[in-house]
Amino acid sequence: MSQPLSLAALPSLPSAVARPAYSRQALRPGILHVGVGNFHRAHQAVYLDELFSRGRDLDWAILGAGVRPGDAAMRRALEAQDFLTTVVEMEPSSHRARVTGAMAGFVPVGDDARGIVAALDDPNLRIVSLTVTEGGYCIDPATGAFDPGHPEIRQDAAHPEAPRSVFGTIVSALRRRRDRGLAPFTVMSCDNIPHNGAVTRDAVAGLAALIDPGLAAFIRDEVAFPNSMVDRITPATTESHRALLAERFGIRDEWPVFCEPFRQWVLEDHFPAGRPAFEDVGVTFTPHVAAFELMKIRILNGGHAAIAYPGALLGIHYVHDAMADPQVRGFLDRLEAEEIIPCVPPVPGVELQDYYGLIARRFANSEIGDTIPRLAQDGSNRQPKFILPSARDRLRTGAGVTGLALVSALWCRFCAGTDDAGAPVTIDDPNAARLVPAALAARENPAAFLALRDIFGDLADASSFRSRFENALTGLWRDGTRATLQRYLDGSFS
Structure with missing residues (x-):
């Protein structure tokens, strides 16, 4: 028999299920987190749960918040179970379940974010953290710079009293705190974006400059935006996950999180308003x-992009199955060794080849059930961040880009909307309306896809990249994905 997750149910859960070793009544919110998705609940919330279970920093609990319609559904699910979440770590040899309780509440989600702004009048909320996806930062993908013309930015600049975006919310809350003489909170991005703290600062201060230049100066001078690197593979929750949790652990959780055992958080120590002792729990x-x-x-992330599109074109659904395919795995291994890793600068205390070995083992974890469709989504935001910068770095040194151009060609072929067998594929991308016709036109004229300048930028003018992209795309349409990958692996691809 399984039982719904709640505070009242905690004492009767199976002994194998870990649970909070602290009083929930003792928690006080210190962090407002925007974007309470699976990754946040498997990452930041787990670190805090471990810290609280040591009796530490109970005044740094999480207050959830959101500005998207999906956030309202998450709030309803979590509120019904006293803001508890079951996190299940999965690997071939074991499944481990723990109930985490680091969230103390969740701001009601409305048509605008005035409720969040009001909540941030509380001086005890000293950190605002974010997981709003790579595409949520209002960046011009071709330049990597803040885009003041983004529709959400224009809307909030015109209506600062009723913000709808996360950045409008932060600007409004910081203005209120400044005007009340309260210390500003720290803004901590937990998204996979290079220099995510600086990117967040540019978005917040850039929007503020459109409203009040003095406020923008205050934000740049007084508000901290620490950079971070976060990592944990956390697929979307499925009905099979819910069923497994009920059968194996006796818990009915409306929105459990299933993830790999590995997690990592690397953080810049820049928190003028204070922070939890994250270093005590592995940060x-x-x-x-x-x-x-x-x-x-x-x-x-570049590796994920590299296997996503050949996997999708070959009709492969799970990431671990893609890693078990000799051609897909061979493509990834060679691409990483020859074109990606050589342009990654040294990292203190890390051997890059060993790091890639760890990544490959994580991708191959069959228990996670991570999916190719998840990796393939949002390519118009991910390619400019995860693949194209490596291509630019190599072109600057005169090095080859055959494999990287093939990744982009595979993405283009995918965006045409069918796999190699002719079955439809879902293009889950905010720019799908532009991508699909450009990809279809590229079947006869490959340059039509590179003409998406907001994505490819100056790479469209680089003859080496362009010629290899065109050659790869022509081969994909003519010969199919398997034959094209094999040509690359045989070294006959130019």
Whole structure:
């Protein structure tokens, strides 16, 4: 028999299920987190749960918040179970379940974010943390700079009293705290973006400059935006996950989190308003966050992009099955060794080849059930962050980009909307309406896809990248994915 997750149910859970070793009544919110998805609950919330279970820093509990319609559904699910979450770590040899209780509440989600702004009047909320996805930072993908013309930015600049975006919310809350003489909170991004603290600062201060230049100056001078690198593979929750949790652990959780055992958090120690003792539960504090961040984005996130599109075109659903495919795995191994890792700068205390070995083992974890469709989504935001920078680095030194251009060609072929067998594929991308016609046109004229300048930028003008992209895309349409991958592995691809 299984039972719904709640505070009242904790004492009767099976002994194998870990649970909070602290009084929930003793918690006081110190962090407001925007974007309470699976990754946050498997990462930041787990670190805090471990810290609280040591009797430490109970005034740093999480207050959840959100600005998207999906956040309202998450709030309803968590509120019904007293804001508890079951986190299940999975590997072939074992499954381990723990109930975490680091969240003390969740701000009601409305049509605008005025409720969050009001909550941030509380001076005890000293950190605002974010997981809003790579595409949520209002960045021009071709330049990597803040885009003041982004529709969400324009909307909040015109209506600062009723913000809808996360950045409008932060600007409004910081203005209120400044005007009331309260110390500003620290803004901590937990998304996979190079220099995520600086990117967040540019978005917040950039929007503020459109509203009040004096406020923008205050934000740049007085508000901390520490950089971070975060890592844990956390797939979307499925009905099979819920069923497994009920059968194996006797818990009915409306939105459990299933994840790999590995987790990592590397953080810049810049918290003027204070912070939890994260270092006591495994967080690495270092001034060299950028080096760890670049390593992870290029090798792990770039690796995900490299296997996503050949996997999808070959009709492979699970990441571990893609890793078991000799051609897909061979493509990844060679691409990483020859084109990605050589342009990753040294990282203190890390051997890059060993790091890639760890990544490959994590990708191959069959218990996670991570999916190719998850990796393939949002390519218009991920390619400019995870693949194209490596291509630019190599072109600057005169090195080859055959494999990297093939990754982009595979993405283009995927965006045409069918796999090699002719079955439809879902293009889950905010720019799908532009990508699909450009990809279809590229079947006859490959340059049509590179003409998406907001994505490819100056790479469209680089003859070496362009010629290899065109050659790869032509081969994919003519011969199919398997034959094209084999040509690359045989060294006959130019």
